[in-house]
Amino acid sequence: MTTSQSTADVSVIGLGRVGLPLALSFADRGLTVIGVDNDPVRLGAVREGRMPFEESGAQEVLERVHSSGRLSLSERVADAAGARHIVITLGTPSFSHIEIDMRDIRSALDDLLGVLGAGHSLILRSTVAPGTTEFVAGYLTKHRGFEIGEEVFVAHAPERIAAGRFLEEIDTLPCIIGGVGARSGEVVAELFSAFAAPIVQTTPVQAELAKIWANILRYTQFALPNLLMMDCERYAANVFEVIDLINRDYPRGGIAQPGFTAGTCLRKDFAFSEERSAAPGMLLAVSRVNESVPLFLLEGVKRRLGSLADRKVAVLGLAFKAGTDDERDSLAHKLVRMLERELADVAVHDPHVATPTVSFEEAIDGAEVLVVATDHPEFRDPRTLAAIAEHASRDCLVVDPWNCWGAAQVFAYTSELVALGAGA
Ligand SMILES: NC(=O)c1ccc[n+]([C@@H]2O[C@H](COP(=O)([O-])OP(=O)(O)OC[C@H]3O[C@@H](n4cnc5c(N)ncnc54)[C@H](O)[C@@H]3O)[C@@H](O)[C@H]2O)c1
Numbered sequence: 001m002t003t004s005q006s007t008a009d010v011s012v013i014g015l016g017r018v019g020l021p022l023a024l025s026f027a028d029r030g031l032t033v034i035g036v037d038n039d040p041v042r043l044g045a046v047r048e049g050r051m052p053f054e055e056s057g058a059q060e061v062l063e064r065v066h067s068s069g070r071l072s073l074s075e076r077v078a079d080a081a082g083a084r085h086i087v088i089t090l091g092t093p094s095f096s097h098i099e100i101d102m103r104d105i106r107s108a109l110d111d112l113l114g115v116l117g118a119g120h121s122l123i124l125r126s127t128v129a130p131g132t133t134e135f136v137a138g139y140l141t142k143h144r145g146f147e148i149g150e151e152v153f154v155a156h157a158p159e160r161i162a163a164g165r166f167l168e169e170i171d172t173l174p175c176i177i178g179g180v181g182a183r184s185g186e187v188v189a190e191l192f193s194a195f196a197a198p199i200v201q202t203t204p205v206q207a208e209l210a211k212i213w214a215n216i217l218r219y220t221q222f223a224l225p226n227l228l229m230m231d232c233e234r235y236a237a238n239v240f241e242v243i244d245l246i247n248r249d250y251p252r253g254g255i256a257q258p259g260f261t262a263g264t265c266l267r268k269d270f271a272f273s274e275e276r277s278a279a280p281g282m283l284l285a286v287s288r289v290n291e292s293v294p295l296f297l298l299e300g301v302k303r304r305l306g307s308l309a310d311r312k313v314a315v316l317g318l319a320f321k322a323g324t325d326d327e328r329d330s331l332a333h334k335l336v337r338m339l340e341r342e343l344a345d346v347a348v349h350d351p352h353v354a355t356p357t358v359s360f361e362e363a364i365d366g367a368e369v370l371v372v373a374t375d376h377p378e379f380r381d382p383r384t385l386a387a388i389a390e391h392a393s394r395d396c397l398v399v400d401p402w403n404c405w406g407a408a409q410v411f412a413y414t415s416e417l418v419a420l421g422a423g424a
Pocket of ligand 1: 019038
């Protein structure tokens with residue numbers, strides 16, 4: 001079945017970190033694709049055959065798709081109706097009111113209302129609060145009278161990939177589809193059968209819960225070692241040794257390592273559950289633990305060195321996660337803001353991100369404190385620590401919650417790290 005006006009197989013609305021690799025992957029599998037984004041700079045980059053952000057392997061796919069002619073681009077959401085399947089990959093931030101911000105999705109729905117017709121399927125790929133897929137179906141019925149699941153199809157097919165692994169995981173991670181009404185699940189499964197991943201059919205709300213709770217699980221799992229790190233400082237204990245004691249040969253162990261836990265998904269997705277939580281506050285507490293890691297590290301530095309006014313502090317990393325250029329909701333930015341409020345002279349280096357930063361050499365030169373805010377692979381290189389020991393100020397205080405160099409010290413002076421043989 002096709003809609004009367006179909007000129008393409010699938011449209012993807014929102015060519016961001018989820019939408020662009022997805023659109024490219026559909027086109028690379030032979031589907032004709034309409035990519036829609038209201039950011040002319042982003043569209044310009046794609047038109048020129050240039051990935052606007054890092055995603056492993058995506059540049060080569062973009063080049064292939066470019067020469068195939070199977071991807072057309074538009075700034076108008078209504079043009080998405082030129083395809084039978086319409087996938088929404090718009091951002092879904094949360095308001096500070098502990099509530100999903102659906103403005104982008106509502107605006108796209110309003111743009112589509114007049115152009116949707118029988119045979120169209122609308123797929124929410126964005127992460128959404130429980131009940132949103134049924135809301136979208138209800139909205140289409142309310143305003144256009146469609147019978148969802150028979151005439152027009154609506155489903156949630158959550159994106160569960162990790163940044164940097166899109167092209168691998170699109171073919172391997174089970175593709176969850178929660179369709180509304182009798183046939184939406186089956187119709188949307190036809191689209192995702194373009195990929196090798198197994199398809200798992202469920203209800204819309206179960207698909208929504210599965211996605212956000214997968215992120216809640218990770219966010220909570222990382223909060224525990226972060227809280228333990230803070231407790232260890234109070235008890236003058238070593239968090240890495242305690243973690244080793246918990247996990248070593250213990251079948252019920254498995255606590256993660258501490259670090260800066262944030263990023264655009266983990267930081268906000270818990271709020272979608274917290275909106276109507278049966279235990280209000282529990283996940284907010286998890287969030288507060290992760291959000292207070294920069295403050296904990298800052299206070300740890302001040303306990304050791306006193307005031308940071310006019311002292312050089314090097315921060316390595318601005319991205320929210322190792323090996324990515326994605327800075328959205330990164331706690332490294334929060335750390336930098338807090339250091340600046342201490343009147344420190346902050347020098348930041350990150351080899352991946354778009355925000356301008358100074359060179360590694362410039363950042364570490366004469367630094368009295370160095371914080372590893374992102375555990376980029378470049379920083380884990382033992383030569384990084386050797387360079388810090390050589391070029392930072394004598395006995396620079398190194399703050400490394402990631403244990404990049406195996407020294408197992410959150411706070412340590414370079415002389416201690418060298419004595420421990422760290423990074424060797
Ligand atoms: N980034 C990830 O790793 C990831 C992983 C899984 C799920 N998600 C979820 O996927 C969704 C998208 O995330 P993202 O990281 O790709 O977001 P993003 O901000 O990178 O992409 C959104 C895109 O939509 C465009 N846009 C915004 N409003 C528009 C409009 N009205 N019309 C057309 N285009 C518009 C923006 O220009 C941008 O390119 C979110 O719900 C997110 O929670 C993200």
